[in-house]
């Protein structure tokens with residue numbers, strides 16, 4: 001699928017009606033989109049610029065845009081809960097996912113984070129995604145392949161338990177490790193063994209007991225910096241004259257993010273010396 005330019009065959013296009021309802025189609029020659037508001041031929045859309053408006057046979061207007069990654073993530077079929085865009089954004093920036101990076105991810109789940117990681121590492125990078133469940137891996141693979149229009153060369157999805165993985169299995173250590181699973185503390189020794197010194201480790205957990213357990217586990221390894229933990233809250237606003245205010249509804253909680261960096265073996269990090277309180 002192209003990312004810009006006039007619409008082409010194979011593009012995933014979102015049609016939005018006056019009530020802001022979305023309908024997604026994949027452009028195919030000779031096909032048409034039907035709704036109770038009339039018919040639109042795919043061939044009419046091919047060649048139009050993005051952001052155009054098209055009129056159906058019954059006179060209804062639809063706005064045309066390509067499907068963005070965020071639209072795909074929020075609408076694709078799921079085996080497991082996805083990492084929401086606000087949290088993926090935090091992972092990409094705080095996790096310092098750079099073009100060319102070698103990233104280990106587990107579990108692949110529905111493939112939402114895999115897609116974001118693949119975009120960030122680019123064609124020269126590598127994303128190795130472990131998933132313990134075949135049915136979830138099937139969702140991840142079909143969602144990623146569908147979004148990119150085929151299997152990205154940079155992606156290596158694998159069926160397996162991260163607890164059993166070694167650096168040799170990965171062809172050497174990785175630059176970044178991102179975990180989104182129920183019990184990440186069970187994989188901390190693996191993370192220690194596969195992450196390069198200076199590498200960034202992030203994990204994503206939904207509950208306070210998980211947060212406490214993984215923070216303690218990271219400290220016990222004694223090969224990471226003091227871990228940081230935070231959550232991100234995103235609140236949409238309605239902006240309409242005197243009615244301008246935050247939206248009433250929001251996703252108040254998704255999960256906590258935890259971040260640490262791998263030390264070189266055998267070092268003890270300097271700790272801040274606190275003055276005794278009088």
Ligand SMILES: C[S@@+](CC[C@H](N)C(=O)[O-])C[C@H]1O[C@@H](n2cnc3c(N)ncnc32)[C@H](O)[C@@H]1O
Pocket residue numbers: 080081082083106107108109110111112113114130131132133136160161162163180181182183
């Ligand atoms: C919440 S989902 C991950 C969602 C994914 N990050 C996404 O954005 O679509 C958690 C996944 O971790 C997998 N999992 C749990 N323990 C695992 C392990 N030890 N090794 C590999 N995968 C594991 C589960 O089967 C599940 O599919």
